[in-house]
Amino acid sequence: MHKFAMMTTALLMSVGPSAMAQDTIVLPGEVRTYVLEQNTPSIQYEGEIIVGQPVPDVVEVYPIPDQPDYAYAIVNERRVIVNPKTHTIVQVLE
Template sequence: MKKFAMTIAALLTAVGSSAIAQDTVVLPGEVRTYVLEQNTPSVQYEGDIVVGQPVPDVVQVYPIPEQPDFAYAVVNEKRVIVNPKTHTVVQVLE
């Protein structure tokens, strides 16, 4: 029974780690640095910008050179990393 309980615990840990890994995006350092250094105008938006949701159509998304998996926008004075294909928010830089 002890071996069974340990197996279940190991499986739950592995599943939990996978779920967390899917929600966490590790940005390459050069992506963060590039976005923070850009002098891009901010778009004012009344709604919330939420990780996992697309930015509104009124928000201009800019590509990041040599980083095809990431783009960015500036919304309400916050820099936002997005998926360039879906415009889904990946991370909000604080």
């Protein structure tokens, strides 16, 4: 049993912060609805859009009314929710 606990701990430590940063965030329904309804133009970007990473500087981030903790952008036709202070991607809406 001790060996199993050690193996589990080692496995969890090897996952790394990038994999753990991709946990799904439960957004308020109105945030998701608002972002899906917007006709904002998409920005084309050749890099990857990764949860937990900031959006590139070329991407304009738009505020969400009455939701100071969330903003959004549309990159490569994908809608992303970002932290408006850090521009870190919180979730990609599929």
